[in-house]
Amino acid sequence: MKRFILLLCCTLALAGTVRAKTPDQLRNEFINDMVKRHGFKRDDLTKTLHQAVTQKRILEAISRPAEKTLNWTEYRAIFLKPERIHGGVDFWRQHADTLARAEKEYGVPPQIIVAILGVETRYGAFTGGHRVLDALHTLGFHYPRRGEFFREQLSHFLRFAKEEDIAPTMPTGSYAGAMGMPQFMPDSFRVYAVDFDGDGHRDIWENPVDVIGSVANYFVKKGNWKRGGPVxxxxxxxxxxxxxxxxxxxxxxxxxxxxxxxxxxxxxxxxxxxxxxxxxxxxxxxxxxxxxSNNFYSIMRYNPRTKYAMAVYQLSEAILAEYQQGLDAQKTAGKQP
Structure with a gap:
C-alpha cells in the first residue's frame, strides 16, 4: 500500500512537472500557432518577439490593482476630483457634436462616454508608458495565472499591427496592454473600434472622434447598453x-x-x-x-470591478451636473438685457 501511495505521488509530481511549461516553450508554441493559423512568417515573428523586454514592474503592477487594495472611499477619491470633473466638462464642450451623434446612433449618453475616458486616461492625458509589445509579452509568458489570456491578446495585437500597418514596437499603453484614450485591449480594438469620422482609419490614440464612436459601439455591442435605461x-x-x-x-x-x-x-x-x-x-x-441594473453591468464589461463601474457612474453624474449648469448659465445670460 505504501509503495502504491509513493508511486501515485511520484506520478502526480511528474504530471505537474510536465504541465509546467517554460517561457521559451510557450513562446515557441505561440510562434507555431501564429504561423499556422494566421500566416505569419516565422523569422519575422521571431525577430519581433526578441525585441520585447520582460518588465518586472509590469508583473508587480498587475499583482496589486487599486480595485482590490483600496476601499470605496479611497478609490472614489481618485476619480471624483474637481479637476477631473472640470476636464470632463471641457472635453464634452469641445466634442459636443460628436457626442450627440454617438448618442443618437448608439443610445449611450455623452456623460457615460466622457466619464469612461476620464477614469481611463484623464481624457487622453495619461495613456500609459509601456510598450504594448513588452506588456503582453511579459504577461503572456511570465504570468502563469493569466498567461493564456495575455497570449491571446498578444496574438490580436500582432494581427492588428499587421492589418493597420503599424510597427509592433511602436504602440504604448498600460501595464496590461490596454491602448489609447479608451484603453482598449487588442481584441476589443479589432472587434469594437470604429472609423467614426470616415477617414479610412481607426485611430484610438489621437482621434477623439474615433474614440467616442468606438466607446459607444463597445457599450452597445459588448455591454448590451439599454438606451434610456437606469444605471x-x-x-x-x-x-x-x-x-x-x-x-x-x-x-x-x-x-x-x-x-x-x-x-x-x-x-x-x-x-x-x-x-x-x-x-x-x-x-x-x-x-x-x-x-x-443592466446598464451598470454594461459599465462592468469595460472593467469587471464594481468600484470601477461606480466611479464611472458617479463621475458621469458630476460631469453632467456641471455641464448642465453651464448651459443654464448661458441661457440666463442670453435673457439679460
Missing part, C-alpha cells in the same frame, strides 16, 4: 439577513420585488431596466449598498 440607485435597510442577495454578484439576477419584499428600500424606477443586483461598497465609515 444604479442607493439602497437602505440592508442587514446581515440580505447577504445572499449581495453574494449573488453584480450581474443582474434578482427582481426588484425580491429586494423590496425582503425589506430593502430603494427607488423602484431601477426596475424599468429589468433584473437587478445588490452591491456593497466598503467605506471608511461603514458599508454603502446600491441596486444595479
Amino acid at each position: 444604479t440607485t442607493p439602497a437602505s435597510s440592508v442587514t446581515g439577513k440580505h447577504k445572499a442577495f449581495v453574494d449573488a454578484g453584480a450581474k443582474p439576477r434578482l427582481t426588484a420585488t425580491q429586494l423590496s419584499s425582503a425589506g430593502i428600500k430603494f427607488d423602484d424606477s431601477i426596475a424599468t431596466g429589468g433584473k437587478v443586483s445588490l452591491m456593497d461598497f466598503k467605506t471608511d465609515t461603514g458599508t454603502e449598498y446600491w441596486v444595479g
Whole structure:
C-alpha cells in the first residue's frame, strides 16, 4: 500500500512537472500557432518577439490593482476630483457634436462616454508608458495565472499591427496592454473600434472622434447598453439577513420585488431596466449598498470591478451636473438685457 501511495505521488509530481511549461516553450508554441493559423512568417515573428523586454514592474503592477487594495472611499477619491470633473466638462464642450451623434446612433449618453475616458486616461492625458509589445509579452509568458489570456491578446495585437500597418514596437499603453484614450485591449480594438469620422482609419490614440464612436459601439455591442435605461440607485435597510442577495454578484439576477419584499428600500424606477443586483461598497465609515441594473453591468464589461463601474457612474453624474449648469448659465445670460 505504501509503495502504491509513493508511486501515485511520484506520478502526480511528474504530471505537474510536465504541465509546467517554460517561457521559451510557450513562446515557441505561440510562434507555431501564429504561423499556422494566421500566416505569419516565422523569422519575422521571431525577430519581433526578441525585441520585447520582460518588465518586472509590469508583473508587480498587475499583482496589486487599486480595485482590490483600496476601499470605496479611497478609490472614489481618485476619480471624483474637481479637476477631473472640470476636464470632463471641457472635453464634452469641445466634442459636443460628436457626442450627440454617438448618442443618437448608439443610445449611450455623452456623460457615460466622457466619464469612461476620464477614469481611463484623464481624457487622453495619461495613456500609459509601456510598450504594448513588452506588456503582453511579459504577461503572456511570465504570468502563469493569466498567461493564456495575455497570449491571446498578444496574438490580436500582432494581427492588428499587421492589418493597420503599424510597427509592433511602436504602440504604448498600460501595464496590461490596454491602448489609447479608451484603453482598449487588442481584441476589443479589432472587434469594437470604429472609423467614426470616415477617414479610412481607426485611430484610438489621437482621434477623439474615433474614440467616442468606438466607446459607444463597445457599450452597445459588448455591454448590451439599454438606451434610456437606469444605471444604479442607493439602497437602505440592508442587514446581515440580505447577504445572499449581495453574494449573488453584480450581474443582474434578482427582481426588484425580491429586494423590496425582503425589506430593502430603494427607488423602484431601477426596475424599468429589468433584473437587478445588490452591491456593497466598503467605506471608511461603514458599508454603502446600491441596486444595479443592466446598464451598470454594461459599465462592468469595460472593467469587471464594481468600484470601477461606480466611479464611472458617479463621475458621469458630476460631469453632467456641471455641464448642465453651464448651459443654464448661458441661457440666463442670453435673457439679460
